Amino acid sequence: MILRPGSSLSVTSAGSGWPPAVFDPAGPYSEPVTTLAWALLLGGTAVFALVLAALGVALFGSAALKARLGGEKAIWIGGFAFPAVVLTGLLIWGLMLTSSLSATRVTGAEMRVKIIGEMWWWRVHYQDAEGRETLRDANELHIPVGKPVLLELETADVIHSFWVPRLGGKMDMIPGRTNRLLIQADKPGVYKGQCAEYCGGPHALMGFIVVAHTAEDFARWKASRVPARGEQGRGLELFLSSGCAACHTIRGTPATGLAGPDLTHVGSRQTLGAGILPNNPGTMAGWIADAQAIKPANRMPAYHQLSAEELLAVSEYLVRRK
Amino acid sequence: MIWKGGVAGSMLMILAACDPAPIEPPLADAGSIARGKAAAQRLGCGACHELPGIDWPKGRIGPSLAGFGNRALIAGTLPNDLPRLAAFVADAPSLVPGSGMPAVPMDAGEAHDIAAWLQSQRD
Numbered sequence: 383m384i385l386r387p388g389s390s391l392s393v394t395s396a397g398s399g400w401p402p403a404v405f406d407p408a409g410p411y412s413e414p415v416t417t418l419a420w421a422l423l424l425g426g427t428a429v430f431a432l433v434l435a436a437l438g439v440a441l442f443g444s445a446a447l448k449a450r451l452g453g454e455k456a457i458w459i460g461g462f463a464f465p466a467v468v469l470t471g472l473l474i475w476g477l478m479l480t481s482s483l484s485a486t487r488v489t490g491a492e493m494r495v496k497i498i499g500e501m502w503w504w505r506v507h508y509q510d511a512e513g514r515e516t517l518r519d520a521n522e523l524h525i526p527v528g529k530p531v532l533l534e535l536e537t538a539d540v541i542h543s544f545w546v547p548r549l550g551g552k553m554d555m556i557p558g559r560t561n562r563l564l565i566q567a568d569k570p571g572v573y574k575g576q577c578a579e580y581c582g583g584p585h586a587l588m589g590f591i592v593v594a595h596t597a598e599d600f601a602r603w604k605a606s607r608v609p610a611r612g613e614q615g616r617g618l619e620l621f622l623s624s625g626c627a628a629c630h631t632i633r634g635t636p637a638t639g640l641a642g643p644d645l646t647h648v649g650s651r652q653t654l655g656a657g658i659l660p661n662n663p664g665t666m667a668g669w670i671a672d673a674q675a676i677k678p679a680n681r682m683p684a685y686h687q688l689s690a691e692e693l694l695a696v697s698e699y700l701v702r703r704k
Numbered sequence: 705m706i707w708k709g710g711v712a713g714s715m716l717m718i719l720a721a722c723d724p725a726p727i728e729p730p731l732a733d734a735g736s737i738a739r740g741k742a743a744a745q746r747l748g749c750g751a752c753h754e755l756p757g758i759d760w761p762k763g764r765i766g767p768s769l770a771g772f773g774n775r776a777l778i779a780g781t782l783p784n785d786l787p788r789l790a791a792f793v794a795d796a797p798s799l800v801p802g803s804g805m806p807a808v809p810m811d812a813g814e815a816h817d818i819a820a821w822l823q824s825q826r827d
Contacts, residue, residue: 654748654751658761659748659751659761660746660747660748662747662748662808662809663806663807663808663809664747664748664749664751664752664805664806664808665747665748665751666806667751667752667765667804667805667806668748668751668752668763668765668766669751671752671765671804672752672763672764672765675761675762675763675764675765676750676751676761676763677761690802690803690804691802693804694797694804694806697806698806
């Protein structure tokens with residue numbers, strides 16, 4: 383259940399390693415967070431060293447030094463003036479530094495996406511400039527580089543927290559609320575994310591990836607989001623007859639379930655199981671046959687009733703959903 | 705001291721001679737074995753198999769691959785030699801029709817390395 387550093391190499395090809403790099407900003411909404419984090423870390427270390435030095439004096443110093451440390455002046459300076467000045471300065475500087483992060487008004491210049499946290503995956507609803515839904519997907523967000531992306535973050539059940547450390551800050555998804563967060567990538571690439579608020583069971587296996595494209599690649603990706611029409615075959619038949627369609631939608635087919643991730647383009651995703659496995663015919667078959675062994679307590683049952691031939695037919699069909 | 709060492713040494717030789725002489729193919733080179741383990745992780749073989757030395761995932765739909773180097777047969781049908789194992793790892797259905805293991809896209813080098821890694825598992 384615990385995703386350890388050494389055990390997640392299977393997603394290194396999809397993401398930028400595990401855990402997601404937290405001190406390696408890749409956009410303007412992550413840089414201030416990183417700067418502030420370093421300032422807090424180094425400043426905190428310096429203050430800790432000062433306190434230890436004072437403790438050393440109190441324990442082992444000469445009587446004269448001890449008297450000075452315990453004097454009224456030292457307490458006014460070290461106990462009152464120093465923290466007041468440092469903490470006030472830090473607050474003002476921190477608010478100024480991170481003011482761009484909280485400027486989450488819709489200006490029309492940004493891309494808009496609604497992301498809904500579920501136990502234990504992510505619904506991704508792309509929106510137009512007016513906030514109308516244009517496309518549904520899951521567990522993977524595609525964005526153009528150099529453009530701010532305004533995320534509306536909601537949850538369908540418990541509190542989750544959306545966090546793609548290299549692209550922006552961390553924002554809780556709270557029941558009954560819509561929280562906003564800006565992210566942006568300055569370079570094309572794959573950026574790993576992770577649910578950052580314990581949400582039960584396989585919380586540690588609730589990953590996410592953001593794929594940042596150049597403008598041309600993004601336009602090409604967007605144009606490719608058209609479901610295949612009028613398709614038939616054994617894989618689809620089995621998908622419909624085995625119960626998959628009760629929870630999953632494949633646009634352009636009678637499969638319209640809403641409980642699980644939309645699978646219209648599942649074959650094009652870089653990961654399976656919400657950012658935890660690479661996506662290939664082997665992992666697809668393994669996930670369908672026994673998702674419980676991989677991500678215990680997730681809502682997808684093990685499909686032990688499928689024969690080997692049926693399992694391969696369904697997984698091959700899904701892998702082809704590009 | 706020399707005398708004692710000689711006794712111990714000859715006893716060790718006698719003990720060694722008592723071991724059955726297993727006919728095992730030599731191990732592939734260490735680089736290939738290490739690359740094979742990394743490739744198996746990268747490709748997510750653990751979605752179906754418990755893999756030696758890999759904590760997660762531990763799939764149950766396929767057999768555990770611990771101690772694979774000691775197995776005589778692949779999938780209970782094919783002799784467990786390196787070329788055949790490499791071919792099976794990449795494209796199981798073409799060698800064992802009816803297998804639930806799909807063909808997994810990988811290059812010949814990766815298949816060879818994964819087979820070398822599996823055959824090095826002899827505990």
